Amino acid sequence: MAKTGLTSEELKEKVMQITEEKIRYYGFEKFRLTDIARELKISHAALYNHFPDKAALLDGISARWLTQMDNTLEQLSQKEAPARQVITEWFLKYHELKKEKVLKDPELFKSFNMAAEILKPFIVNHLHHLNEQLLILVQKAIATGEIRGESPEKVVQLLLEATISFHHPRMVLDHKDEQREPLLQRIVEVLLDGLT
Incomplete structure (x- = not known):
């Protein structure tokens, strides 16, 4: 244990908590x-x-937030409901989590956005997790006949590309003051209808 009485992991967590407070108060720079x-x-x-x-500290804070997001979306993706419904809810939650961070922690979001633009390893890992979650949902929707698609991977790519303005960090920031959830829901439903 460090002189603080905290374990190494507890110290890291405390450092990140204090850093978040400092950034909220004094700003990112x-x-x-x-x-x-x-x-x-x-x-x-x-x-x-x-x-x-x-x-490295800013990356640690962003990585921690993305892990929390991944876990929230993972729980949602395991919901007992028709896969098509869960896919729509998954996209709405993904958008909500990004928008919430922009509105509540704009200075911390700047750091995350910079990391996303250069695709740091923890960003790539996060994108991989999201892709895997969505792929499982799409495979389930195809298996149950809710949608059609010869390649679940291509369906995932289509869904992510078509909804990019609702989850790309820069675009979420650009539209932070808009209520775009009904539009997102409609886009996902239209895409899924096209695959029915």
Whole structure:
């Protein structure tokens, strides 16, 4: 355990929590690792053992948020309901989670958006998880006759491409003040109708 009395994982979590608070208060550009170390009463070296630089800390915060999102969507994807219904709900929840972050944590979302633009490994991992979840739902919808499609992978690609403005970080930010959920629901339903 560190001098703080926290385990290594608890310390990392505490660092991320304090960083989030600092970013919310001072903004994305102004927080410093030295401020975080001082608040936790640890040396800069102890902090650097967990996060070698500011970018690594910001990536840790974004990765944690994406893991939470993946878990929420995973739970939804296992819902006992017709697969077609779950696919629509899945897209609505995906959009809601992105929009919620933009509205509640705009400064933290900036960091996530920068990481997404250069496809950092944790972003690629997140996209892989989402693709897998949607693929399972589409396979189920095809197996139960709710939709048709020779290639579930192509159906997933079609759905993701057609709804990109509702989940791409930059586009969610651009439309953050709009109520686009009914439009998203209609788009997904029209796409699924076309596959019926």
